[in-house]
Amino acid sequence: MRTDAYGGSVENRARLLLEVTAAVVSEVGAQRTGIRLSPTSPANGVSSTAPQAQFDYLVEQLNALGLVYLHVVEGATGGPREVAPFDFGSLRQRFNNTYIANNGYDLSLATSTLIEDKADLIAFGRPFIGNPDLVERLKTDTALSAFDPTTLYGGGAAGYIDYPTLTEDGQGNH
Numbered sequence: 001m002r003t004d005a006y007g008g009s010v011e012n013r014a015r016l017l018l019e020v021t022a023a024v025v026s027e028v029g030a031q032r033t034g035i036r037l038s039p040t041s042p043a044n045g046v047s048s049t050a051p052q053a054q055f056d057y058l059v060e061q062l063n064a065l066g067l068v069y070l071h072v073v074e075g076a077t078g079g080p081r082e083v084a085p086f087d088f089g090s091l092r093q094r095f096n097n098t099y100i101a102n103n104g105y106d107l108s109l110a111t112s113t114l115i116e117d118k119a120d121l122i123a124f125g126r127p128f129i130g131n132p133d134l135v136e137r138l139k140t141d142t143a144l145s146a147f148d149p150t151t152l153y154g155g156g157a158a159g160y161i162d163y164p165t166l167t168e169d170g171q172g173n174h
């Protein structure tokens, strides 16, 4: 464990992120600065024994910097939403500007989340890969296409510009 000013306590572990964010804000302005946090995601082997206290504090400090949005990966990135007990509403309460929720949202969960005022915006990741017209499909509650994991990071056109729209795959005509 680090024993300098950047390790140990909740305040110390937040220090690097807050210093970097403050530097970005001073350079480009808070209205051009947003942040994405993954409080409970085990991605890349990162974990926290007390994420609620850590991220509640962090978001209070980020709010004081006036950031334009807080984007939160709720759960394990690209995996289950319920990986550890955590109150994401607590983060939202501490942040005055736009709260963007991400991870495993579909039309139904996105709609209920917005109706219950648990988020201002929903971010979609994987559904956009296989559905270039995702917005249109969500608006019309049309089935989504799955994406092909074998073409991710391919560097070419396959899996990048060749997923069909509703019109192209024939579903748009009815």
Ligand SMILES: Cc1cc2nc3c(=O)[nH]c(=O)nc-3n(C[C@H](O)[C@H](O)[C@H](O)COP(=O)(O)O)c2cc1C
Pocket: 073, 077, 078, 079, 102, 103, 104, 105, 123, 124, 125, 126, 127, 152
């Ligand atoms: C191919 C692919 C690459 C991704 N790359 C990153 C990345 O570099 N950094 C990151 O924070 N998240 C990355 N993600 C995670 C997404 O931003 C998002 O958090 C995740 O897919 C959950 O949202 P979803 O359920 O809407 O897909 C990636 C996801 C996919 C599918």
